[in-house]
Amino acid sequence: MDATYMYISELTPGKVVAEDIFANTKHSILQKNTKVNYEHLHVLKAFNISRVLIFKDEDVPAPTEINGREMIIDVPVPAISPFLRYYEDGVAYLKKEFQNWQAGARIDITKIRNKMIPLLEIVLAERSHIFDLNSYSNPKDYLYHHCIATGLISSIIVQKIGHDRGTAIQMALAGMLADCGMAKISARVRDKKTALSEQEFLEIRKHPIYSYQMVKDLTAMKTDMKKAIYYHHERLDGSGYPEGNRDANVLFYSQVIAVADVFHAMTSERLYRSKQSPFRVIEMIKEEEFGKFDIKVVQALIDIVADLPIGTKVELSNMEHAEVMFINPYAPTRPLVKLYSTGEIIDLATVRQLYISRILPKA
Known part of the structure; x- marks a missing residue:
């Protein structure tokens, strides 16, 4: 065979x-x-x-092969959830749309909205779905997964900060379309598996400009959201692009997309990098990338990811399974946990070499 x-x-x-x-x-x-x-x-x-x-x-x-050794060992596969069904449909649709955009087609914002709303409704009601987004993605189709995930995470962030449902919907659409301009980048450059040359890197940096050109005439999207798409790679310290703006010249909504974009990118498997724990990533965004992002936006993401009820079952970076015993308000991503194997209590705020790698499914 x-x-x-x-x-x-x-x-x-x-x-x-x-x-x-x-x-x-x-x-x-x-x-x-x-x-x-x-x-x-x-x-x-x-x-x-x-x-x-x-x-x-x-x-x-x-x-029905000859003996038990040759029979398929059929371990039941969990039924596909409504969220995953909508998600996979959205990814397939977006993959097809990128080909159309590359050929010069215009964005059909009504269809984009219809693909995002069912996902958004589920995510706004149950934020834990963001923990699964990186497991759905794969290096080959990363771009399409990333667009949908960035939109969903962006909407959750503004909801957490206190914005209304209308803003959450607009934010989801802006986050999803932030990288639509990648369709205008040569596939040879966009899908390159080795290091980019300086010229190729400069070409990639043009995608926010192309994205803005593609959305600027969409009447269903607010002006602030269109600007957020254009500026979503700007950083508060001036290290971003396409204009190298800083501080007051970097819009709040662009920072929401920026944080969502970086969070999903770093927690997903890429052609050149393995995925990382969401808990480790938000620590890196807060500490190693300090000064680049709006602290209010970063804190909202921390509150979302680190919202772990007492008793939550987690897996640590050393593959040990544990139960959350106490949340440290000064280090919410590093709670006290109790190991199932030994009963030992570990303060992750002190034992820095360990961190939560993932939330375990409920029994």
């Missing part, structure tokens, strides 16, 4: 493993003929397995 190697970043639930997988272990961590589910994906990533041999769909062995 025919099989092919597939990178973990591209592997999806339902695929069937074509060989036993070992990771410096005596026994396999995944047996041949196992149907992959979400938990298997996490295990493979935990053991730094980069790719696995997968049966091609037309060559998946039938469950």
